[in-house]
Amino acid sequence: MTRYVLWGASWLFILVVLVTPPVMVLSEALRDGIGASVATLADPDAQAAIWLTLKVTLITVAVNTLFGILAAWLLARFRFFGRQALLALLELPLSMSPVVSGLVWLLLFGAQGWFGPALERMNIHIAFAVPGIVLATLFVTLPYVVRTVLPVMELQGRDAEEAAFLAGARFWQVLWYVALPGVRGALLSGVLLTTARALGEFGAVSVVSGHIPGETETMPLHIENLYNGYQSVAAFTMAALLGVLAMAAVLLRAAPAWFARWREKTI
Amino acid sequence: MKHSFFAFMRKTGTSLPGFRLTLGATLVWAGFLVAFPLCALLARPWQDGVGAMVAALHDSRMFAALWTSFSSAAIAAACNVPFGLMLAWALARGQLPGRWLADALIDLPLALPTAVSGITLATLYGPNGWLGAPLSRLGITVSYTRAGIVVALMFVGLPFVVRAVEPVLRNLPHDLEEAAVLLGARPWQVVTRVLVPPLLPAVVTGFGLAFARGVGEYGSVIFIAGNQPFRSEIAPLLIVVRLQEFDYAGATAVALILLVISLLVLLLVGSMRRKLALWSEPA
Amino acid sequence: MSVEVNALLRTVPGAQAPLLDNVSLHVPDGMFVALVGPSGAGKTTLLRAIAGLDPYRAGTVSLDGHVMTGVQARAGKIGFVFQNYALFPHMSVARNIAFGLDVLPAATRPPRAQVAARVAELLDLMQIPTLGQAYPSRLSGGQRQRVALARALATGPGVLLLDEPFGALDPIVRRSIRTWLRDLHDRLGLTTILVTHDQEEALEVADRIVVMQNGRIVQDASPQELDCNPATDFVMEFLGEAVSFPGHVQGGMMYAQDEAIQPFSVPAHLADGPATAMIRPYEIGLVPQATDSGPAPVRAVPRGVRGGYRHYAVQVGARSVPFFVAQERDGLALEGRALDISRARLFRDGRACL
Numbered sequence: 045m046t047r048y049v050l051w052g053a054s055w056l057f058i059l060v061v062l063v064t065p066p067v068m069v070l071s072e073a074l075r076d077g078i079g080a081s082v083a084t085l086a087d088p089d090a091q092a093a094i095w096l097t098l099k100v101t102l103i104t105v106a107v108n109t110l111f112g113i114l115a116a117w118l119l120a121r122f123r124f125f126g127r128q129a130l131l132a133l134l135e136l137p138l139s140m141s142p143v144v145s146g147l148v149w150l151l152l153f154g155a156q157g158w159f160g161p162a163l164e165r166m167n168i169h170i171a172f173a174v175p176g177i178v179l180a181t182l183f184v185t186l187p188y189v190v191r192t193v194l195p196v197m198e199l200q201g202r203d204a205e206e207a208a209f210l211a212g213a214r215f216w217q218v219l220w221y222v223a224l225p226g227v228r229g230a231l232l233s234g235v236l237l238t239t240a241r242a243l244g245e246f247g248a249v250s251v252v253s254g255h256i257p258g259e260t261e262t263m264p265l266h267i268e269n270l271y272n273g274y275q276s277v278a279a280f281t282m283a284a285l286l287g288v289l290a291m292a293a294v295l296l297r298a299a300p301a302w303f304a305r306w307r308e309k310t311i
Numbered sequence: 312m313k314h315s316f317f318a319f320m321r322k323t324g325t326s327l328p329g330f331r332l333t334l335g336a337t338l339v340w341a342g343f344l345v346a347f348p349l350c351a352l353l354a355r356p357w358q359d360g361v362g363a364m365v366a367a368l369h370d371s372r373m374f375a376a377l378w379t380s381f382s383s384a385a386i387a388a389a390c391n392v393p394f395g396l397m398l399a400w401a402l403a404r405g406q407l408p409g410r411w412l413a414d415a416l417i418d419l420p421l422a423l424p425t426a427v428s429g430i431t432l433a434t435l436y437g438p439n440g441w442l443g444a445p446l447s448r449l450g451i452t453v454s455y456t457r458a459g460i461v462v463a464l465m466f467v468g469l470p471f472v473v474r475a476v477e478p479v480l481r482n483l484p485h486d487l488e489e490a491a492v493l494l495g496a497r498p499w500q501v502v503t504r505v506l507v508p509p510l511l512p513a514v515v516t517g518f519g520l521a522f523a524r525g526v527g528e529y530g531s532v533i534f535i536a537g538n539q540p541f542r543s544e545i546a547p548l549l550i551v552v553r554l555q556e557f558d559y560a561g562a563t564a565v566a567l568i569l570l571v572i573s574l575l576v577l578l579l580v581g582s583m584r585r586k587l588a589l590w591s592e593p594a
Numbered sequence: 595m596s597v598e599v600n601a602l603l604r605t606v607p608g609a610q611a612p613l614l615d616n617v618s619l620h621v622p623d624g625m626f627v628a629l630v631g632p633s634g635a636g637k638t639t640l641l642r643a644i645a646g647l648d649p650y651r652a653g654t655v656s657l658d659g660h661v662m663t664g665v666q667a668r669a670g671k672i673g674f675v676f677q678n679y680a681l682f683p684h685m686s687v688a689r690n691i692a693f694g695l696d697v698l699p700a701a702t703r704p705p706r707a708q709v710a711a712r713v714a715e716l717l718d719l720m721q722i723p724t725l726g727q728a729y730p731s732r733l734s735g736g737q738r739q740r741v742a743l744a745r746a747l748a749t750g751p752g753v754l755l756l757d758e759p760f761g762a763l764d765p766i767v768r769r770s771i772r773t774w775l776r777d778l779h780d781r782l783g784l785t786t787i788l789v790t791h792d793q794e795e796a797l798e799v800a801d802r803i804v805v806m807q808n809g810r811i812v813q814d815a816s817p818q819e820l821d822c823n824p825a826t827d828f829v830m831e832f833l834g835e836a837v838s839f840p841g842h843v844q845g846g847m848m849y850a851q852d853e854a855i856q857p858f859s860v861p862a863h864l865a866d867g868p869a870t871a872m873i874r875p876y877e878i879g880l881v882p883q884a885t886d887s888g889p890a891p892v893r894a895v896p897r898g899v900r901g902g903y904r905h906y907a908v909q910v911g912a913r914s915v916p917f918f919v920a921q922e923r924d925g926l927a928l929e930g931r932a933l934d935i936s937r938a939r940l941f942r943d944g945r946a947c948l
């Protein structure tokens with residue numbers, strides 16, 4: 045009896061709180077028909093925002109995955125002075141407000157920042173330009189790969205790697221052929237979380253971007269712009285596109301499990 | 312010289328190579344992307360002299376914004392505890408029909424970009440929204456008030472509570488409940504004495520994570536919050552406002568206080584958790 | 595407190611055979627009963643049904659003649675020790691033990707001091723007087739076992755139910771806690787039902803042994819009776835190593851299929867027909883050979899000494915039959931004309947027929 049009440053309450057809560065938002069995004073996006081919403085994506089500013097977001101995401105994922113793997117290896121395999129401090133430093137961006145994560149880059153490279161004026165004279169633009177957006181996104185997504193890969197790598201143990209070294213493999217070979225295959229699932233998960241966060245980052249990017257339509261507007265910033273300009277269909281169409289991309293990234297983390305189950309069934 | 316530096320850093324001898332390379336790479340990466348900006352954050356407020364910093368602290372609007380952020384985050388995280396417990400129970404123990412779907416939906420607030428959540432919640436709870444309209448007929452206004460902030464923070468914080476409690480609940484042996492019943496405990500005693508206490512450390516963790524996320528949250532809140540100074544203006548928004556006024560010192564002061572208090576709260580939550588989980592430590 | 599189980603039936607949807615198939619059992623006050631059987635036989639199911647933890651479709655469970663309905667009705671009357679002890683991890687040992695008293699309604703709850711005294715008394719009884727303030731995670735397996743027992747006894751139950759209580763302990767602790775448990779049972783005048791898959795354990799502690807198979811009780815008898823007169827070939831095998839020889843009965847004699855087995859006489863009332871002789875290795879003997887009849891057909895090969903017995907293996911046809919001889923019987927001939935299995939039990943269609 046109690047069980048049925050709790051089932052009902054759980055599903056009611058899930059429906060009201062968690063299901064209505066995505067359903068509403070779609071219904072708002074398609075209010076004037078699918079043609080109208082697709083047309084809003086053809087707008088040059090919208091196109092520019094989509095391309096900029098994809099570009100920033102690609103750079104961020106590449107950099108943070110490469111260095112994240114190296115850091116995970118370092119923290120999993122070696123005990124050294126300052127290890128705990130380094131670990132805390134790598135996790136810090138998780139407990140910082142996105143706005144602060146953007147602000148720090150302005151303090152360094154903004155017009156009133158430490159290095160901003162000097163770089164400006166050399167004609168290098170970071171704040172209110174694409175490099176600033178990349179830096180802010182790198183900052184907020186920095187912990188994900190390390191955090192997902194590190195525990196699994198520690199669990200793996202070092203036996204296989206030591207055996208590979210004794211067999212004459214070089215560092216990169218061991219990393220590529222021994223260490224990474226063992227943490228494949230966690231690495232995929234970390235990369236996808238990085239992707240989802242990089243696609244959707246709003247607060248940090250908003251602070252450093254300068255909001256120049258067609259130039260420094262990512263998809264989330266463009267959504268804000270459209271929404272504040274009462275272009276509801278365009279805003280929610282872009283929101284639906286961005287939401288689907290980010291959700292796909294998050295849900296894809298379960299893909300290896302599905303694939304394994306599917307293969308089990310077919311064999 | 313360089314060699315001795317690495318030798319000094321390294322504590323245990325393992326046969327694995329790659330220490331220098333990975334340490335170097337990690338230090339460059341984390342140093343440039345985290346430590347370096349952090350230094351700017353810590354140093355910048357004092358750059359214009361202590362007087363400027365003290366002046367920046369004499370700002371009642373800042374304190375109002377900080378209070379709004381912290382109190383809303385605390386209320387939202389606290390409200391998430393009972394709902395989170397219920398959902399965690401349904402997923403881990405209650406054999407909820409359609410569990411796989413519910414399980415995926417729980418992560419939705421984490422996956423949804425904050426700007427998307429922001430405009431969606433603002434529309435949903437707006438005066439003409441699907442949920443806002445029925446609520447306003449009941450005399451409850453959510454959007455453009457403090458309540459809106461709490462609703463948005465509850466939305467983004469929910470997964471933290473569920474995901475913190477769920478594994479602990481799943482690993483709690485079933486026979487604890489049976490043992491308690493056989494010893495004469497009535498249903499409510501089973502819940503309050505046997506099921507909830509072992510979950511408390513996880514609940515505290517979930518609360519702490521949801522709270523920390525809520526304090527710094529920006530994108531999902533600003534659209535629904537109304538953003539009136541002294542009333543419904545959150546601290547992260549005030550940072551943005553100060554930046555638009557080119558008041559870097561003011562912006563940095565808010566940011567620094569926000570960061571310090573957040574870290575203190577996380578430390579407090581950590582120590583509370585340890586105290587509550589004293590029993591779980593093996594000899 | 596006596597326990598009466600009457601025609602208990604428990605089925606699960608989807609499964610063909612019932613988990614408990616019309617099980618009836620009477621345990622008089624003060625008796626120590628062991629439920630044994632292979633895994634999946636229904637021992638734990640029966641124990642949990644007696645405790646009221648699982649619902650059953652038909653039948654009744656009565657304590658001292660009163661039919662029990664729900665698990666609440668049994669609370670405090672039945673002490674249950676779970677396989678993994680189910681100690682509350684967040685409570686100290688003392689609070690764990692006191693739990694059954696702490697949850698009583700305020701009107702019937704004994705005062706604090708009395709509860710504390712009861713806890714101290716139980717800790718003493720369990721020989722762990724200093725562990726009151728420790729948490730379960732810091733205890734060894736044997737200590738957890740004692741705490742679980744103390745908690746089950748705190749409310750003064752008349753019946754103690756133990757579900758594989760020694761499963762998680764190492765062999766040495768197992769043995770000592772087993773005799774201690776029997777001693778405790780006698781001192782407190784409990785009625786105890788113990789589930790185990792270890793027949794030796796059961797034979798050692800219990801007054802009566804109930805052998806279960808496929809949700810049914812196969813035999814319910816004293817250890818001695820069980821050893822002498824196993825009801826089925828399964829019981830015979832379950833209680834210890836046994837060797838079986840198929841053959842047939844004819845005219846009051848049992849003839850095994852193997853030539854190397856000496857035919858032996860059986861009671862005349864046994865009808866002619868196929869039968870299986872089953873025997874324990876230490877009951878097998880060698881028939882001495884006449885001195886002048888060539889090489890011996892049966893030859894025992896030594897396989898070492900264990901537990902006071904010399905072990906041998908005898909090649910009979912295609913298989914190797916184990917054969918034990920008490921150690922003090924020295925200088926035994928290791929060759930013979932045939933194997934003597936006249937102490938075997940006879941089974942026909944799986945049931946004892948002797």
